Amino acid sequence: MTDSTMTVAVDWTSEQGAARRRRRHAADRRLRAYGIGAISLAIGLLAILIITLAATGYKAFVQTMVEVDFTISADLVKADDIPAGNFRAVVANAMSKLFPEVEGRETRELKQILTNNTRFIVRDAVIADPSVIGGTMTLRVPASDPFDQLNKREISRDLPEDQRRVNDRQITWFDKLDAEGRISTPFNWGLFFNADSRFPELAGLAGAIVGSFYALLVCFLISFPVGIAAAVYLEEFAPKNRLTDLIEVNINNLAAVPSVVFGLLGLAVFLNFFGLPRSAPLVGGMVLALMTLPTIIIVTRAALKSVPPSIREAALGMGASKHQTITHHVLPLALPGILTGTIIGLAQALGETAPLLLIGMNAFITSPPGGLMEASTALPTQVFIWADSPERGFVARTSAGILVLLGFLIVMNAIAIFLRQRLERTW
Amino acid sequence: MFGYAVLLIIALSLVAFYVGRAQGAAFVGGDVKSHSLPAYHGAFVAVWVGIPAFVLVLIWVALQGIVVDQALLGSLPASMTEGASASQLRLFLSEIKNVAAGRIFSEPTPEIQAAAETYIRWQGIARWAMLVAATALMVVALVIARSRLSTRFRARNNVERVMSGLMVFCSTVAILTTLGIIASLLFEAFRFFEQVPVTEFLFGLNWEPQIRLREDQIAGAGAFGAVPVFVGTLLIATIAMLVATPIGLFTAIFLVEYASDRVRNIIKPIMEILAGIPTVVYGFFAVLTVAPAIREFGSLMGIAVSPNSALAAGGVMGIMIIPFISSLSDDALKAVPRAMRDGSLALGATRGETMTKVLLPAALPGIMGGILLALSRAIGETMIVVMAAGLIATLTLNPIDSVTTVTVQIVTLLIGDTEFDSPKTLAAFALGLVLFVVTLSLNVLALHIVRKYREQYE
Numbered sequence: 001m002t003d004s005t006m007t008v009a010v011d012w013t014s015e016q017g018a019a020r021r022r023r024r025h026a027a028d029r030r031l032r033a034y035g036i037g038a039i040s041l042a043i044g045l046l047a048i049l050i051i052t053l054a055a056t057g058y059k060a061f062v063q064t065m066v067e068v069d070f071t072i073s074a075d076l077v078k079a080d081d082i083p084a085g086n087f088r089a090v091v092a093n094a095m096s097k098l099f100p101e102v103e104g105r106e107t108r109e110l111k112q113i114l115t116n117n118t119r120f121i122v123r124d125a126v127i128a129d130p131s132v133i134g135g136t137m138t139l140r141v142p143a144s145d146p147f148d149q150l151n152k153r154e155i156s157r158d159l160p161e162d163q164r165r166v167n168d169r170q171i172t173w174f175d176k177l178d179a180e181g182r183i184s185t186p187f188n189w190g191l192f193f194n195a196d197s198r199f200p201e202l203a204g205l206a207g208a209i210v211g212s213f214y215a216l217l218v219c220f221l222i223s224f225p226v227g228i229a230a231a232v233y234l235e236e237f238a239p240k241n242r243l244t245d246l247i248e249v250n251i252n253n254l255a256a257v258p259s260v261v262f263g264l265l266g267l268a269v270f271l272n273f274f275g276l277p278r279s280a281p282l283v284g285g286m287v288l289a290l291m292t293l294p295t296i297i298i299v300t301r302a303a304l305k306s307v308p309p310s311i312r313e314a315a316l317g318m319g320a321s322k323h324q325t326i327t328h329h330v331l332p333l334a335l336p337g338i339l340t341g342t343i344i345g346l347a348q349a350l351g352e353t354a355p356l357l358l359i360g361m362n363a364f365i366t367s368p369p370g371g372l373m374e375a376s377t378a379l380p381t382q383v384f385i386w387a388d389s390p391e392r393g394f395v396a397r398t399s400a401g402i403l404v405l406l407g408f409l410i411v412m413n414a415i416a417i418f419l420r421q422r423l424e425r426t427w
Numbered sequence: 428m429f430g431y432a433v434l435l436i437i438a439l440s441l442v443a444f445y446v447g448r449a450q451g452a453a454f455v456g457g458d459v460k461s462h463s464l465p466a467y468h469g470a471f472v473a474v475w476v477g478i479p480a481f482v483l484v485l486i487w488v489a490l491q492g493i494v495v496d497q498a499l500l501g502s503l504p505a506s507m508t509e510g511a512s513a514s515q516l517r518l519f520l521s522e523i524k525n526v527a528a529g530r531i532f533s534e535p536t537p538e539i540q541a542a543a544e545t546y547i548r549w550q551g552i553a554r555w556a557m558l559v560a561a562t563a564l565m566v567v568a569l570v571i572a573r574s575r576l577s578t579r580f581r582a583r584n585n586v587e588r589v590m591s592g593l594m595v596f597c598s599t600v601a602i603l604t605t606l607g608i609i610a611s612l613l614f615e616a617f618r619f620f621e622q623v624p625v626t627e628f629l630f631g632l633n634w635e636p637q638i639r640l641r642e643d644q645i646a647g648a649g650a651f652g653a654v655p656v657f658v659g660t661l662l663i664a665t666i667a668m669l670v671a672t673p674i675g676l677f678t679a680i681f682l683v684e685y686a687s688d689r690v691r692n693i694i695k696p697i698m699e700i701l702a703g704i705p706t707v708v709y710g711f712f713a714v715l716t717v718a719p720a721i722r723e724f725g726s727l728m729g730i731a732v733s734p735n736s737a738l739a740a741g742g743v744m745g746i747m748i749i750p751f752i753s754s755l756s757d758d759a760l761k762a763v764p765r766a767m768r769d770g771s772l773a774l775g776a777t778r779g780e781t782m783t784k785v786l787l788p789a790a791l792p793g794i795m796g797g798i799l800l801a802l803s804r805a806i807g808e809t810m811i812v813v814m815a816a817g818l819i820a821t822l823t824l825n826p827i828d829s830v831t832t833v834t835v836q837i838v839t840l841l842i843g844d845t846e847f848d849s850p851k852t853l854a855a856f857a858l859g860l861v862l863f864v865v866t867l868s869l870n871v872l873a874l875h876i877v878r879k880y881r882e883q884y885e
Contacts, residue, residue: 035685039678046697229597233598253870258808264611268614321587347703354810357838387814413703
């Protein structure tokens with residue numbers, strides 16, 4: 001025992017001591033408050049993002065429809081050649097019948113209530129049911145964008161006439177139709193079953209959904225087997241040498257390469273060098289596969305690592321070859337982890353936009369693609385196209401498209417979480 | 428046709444598998460013990476039937492176009508090809524193909540008409556020849572592979588060697604991708620630098636990419652000095668980092684030191700949602716909400732804010748990067764050994780003092796690495812800036828002005844139909860090369876810092 005003594009006796013109860021403690025605790029509370037502030041800010045921004053999207057997007061899930069009786073007279077539409085019929089006149093007659101008092105140049109303003117493609121809708125209905133020729137047919141036709149907006153209160157009636165896209169006469173006609181019960185706002189199935197269109201009231205996501213599906217299918221078919229094979233080789237077989245080190249560094253760096261660079265690769269190699277068609281989901285899927293590959297390799301390796309060595313040793317001890325050990329025992333046990341990671345990787349690929357722009361998947365295409373080589377859009381590029389469109393109605397469509405995209409992402413992630421919770425084992 | 432060829436290969440490989448397995452099954456139960464299970468005999472035959480045929484089809488598809496083109500040019504009358512330049516020959520070819528596909532713009536000459544018919548005929552022949560050749564190869568392979576099967580034949584080892592080879596090939600796909608990126612960027616950028624000097628590109632102050640349509644065009648051939656683009660990129664990335672770093676860092680501090688497990692389990696998934704939102708959504712958010720809000724606020728203060736200001740794009744990009752920084756900082760803070768934290772608390776330091784005086788300094792390299800990774804992501808981010816930032820390159824550091832970025836320029840230069848010999852489109856590849864080099868260096872640096880730091884404690 002040395003005789004060292006405390007030279008300064010600190011009086012913890014003194015006034016200064018208490019003040020110092022208060023200061024220190026105040027600093028502690030401040031740091032905590034900064035943390036809470038930062039988190040609230042982040043969550044608040046997320047909330048604003050989702051609320052604005054939902055607030056602008058929900059209106060696109062319903063569509064204003066006008067019920068019109070079309071008289072299909074045999075003079076205008078010949079039964080033996082329906083597509084050549086004068087459906088423009090059929091539509092004009094139907095509208096004139098609703099408003100007999102409207103004449104001359106005003107009929108043109110009257111026809112603007114219905115979507116521009118009404119005559120094609122009528123034509124298709126007549127082709128589907130030729131027996132209506134000579135009689136009348138009642139159809140519900142989408143209202144054109146300005147009247148859709150008017151009905152959804154997006155266009156205010158209080159504005160001066162020259163500042164809104166519908167004039168007072170048109171509003172009176174529309175109100176009359178409404179009073180007759182001809183206006184309805186049912187759920188907008190067209191959003192899911194129509195392809196893209198120049199007219200917001202007709203534009204839908206069908207082409208984009210099919211295109212995204214094809215692209216993701218190609219992406220999965222390439223990246224899943226290749227990723228698993230690469231991961232199994234690197235994790236289970238690869239000798240520790242410079243080549244495998246290089247591959248590993250490479251995969252990590254590839255995961256951080258900006259997505260637009262992958263687009264440049266696709267453009268230069270797949271389109272320019274191999275001469276594959278522009279805008280094709282096949283090329284989109286191949287580019288996305290190259291981007292998803294690092295993710296799948298990394299998660300597969302993690303899943304393989306989590307299978308305990310005792311499983312491998314037991315199989316090897318029973319005389320299985322290394323290949324048999326892995327294909328019969330290790331891979332099946334790692335599969336839930338691999339699947340979870342793959343779905344998350346595919347969800348990322350679904351939201352990827354920039355590389356698809358560079359290979360031309362932002363074209364204006366009015367029918368869903370019939371195959372992997374046909375020009376098409378994808379969900380995120382469709383959102384981009386609509387966001388760039390000047391028509392007012394596309395703002396709501398864009399938000400609705402985003403909500404649909406987010407819906408798909410939520411479903412995919414939910415499946416991944418479900419798989420992780422149900423199938424993954426802890427050893 | 429490629430699809431049919433693949434289906435044919437799959438079908439014949441299946442047949443080969445069953446043939447091989449049946450033969451392998453016959454070896455079982457004989458006097459000599461069979462080396463491999465019947466299924467391995469089947470797999471052996473299937474592998475040797477399927478893979479060579481698949482490779483053949485791939486090579487065929489890759490070469491068919493070139494061979495047919497050469498043969499077509501050879502078949503043209505000498506009067507047409509005599510003295511024609513390479514680009515004229517290319518024109519002939521594309522005209523022939525257009526006529527063959529029915530896209531007739533002007534009445535084709537009889538020679539072209541005849542060549543188009545030849546082209547269609549040859550295409551048909553080539554397709555069928557591919558199927559016939561693949562089938563023949565598969566039948567030959569089937570016979571040879573079957574003849575090798577015997578009781579003592581090591582079918583399993585053979586199949587496993589092939590599988591290993593395939594796995595090695597798959598793991599080199601990552602390297603091939605990197606090489607493909609580097610090669611295509613370098614190749615196209617090199618062609619760009621043949622037309623525009625490197626020094627002008629890297630140090631020029633004027634960015635007006637356009638193609639000269641006529642020789643005497645007033646606007647000239649365009650300027651390719653990328654400095655304003657680089658400055659714009661850095662401006663927006665800096666704004667994003669200024670938004671994301673404090674929010675992300677304080678979030679991580681709170682989660683590590685103050686949050687209870689329950690709070691953490693709520694906040695972490697929310698941060699993951701923020702990270703999982705596609706960037707095109709953030710871009711639309713910037714255009715729809717943030718940019719008008721900033722503009723409105725500016726006009727309240729009497730400042731004219733550009734409709735696509737750097738502030739809006741950078742701010743929204745910052746929101747996107749918050750989860751990135753918070754999760755990387757979280758990891759770095761958690762990696763500090765527990766003893767250091769406990770020691771500090773045991774000495775009577777408050778949680779805040781432990782954090783600022785012990786954990787943060789210890790985790791600083793890891794956090795710096797995370798910030799560098801986030802910066803590289805901000806520089807490479809595309810959709811937000813394509814939608815919310817400007818197109819015109821102005822050399823300014825004013826955050827309420829409109830600036831453009833490298834990624835915006837790449838996308839706008841390459842959207843639509845692209846001609847691969849004008850400096851305008853090639854400039855995109857030069858920008859891509861710069862982007863790739865910068866982000867790669869940032870990543871390597873960040874990983875280096877993180878790794879070096881980890882070694883201190885493990």
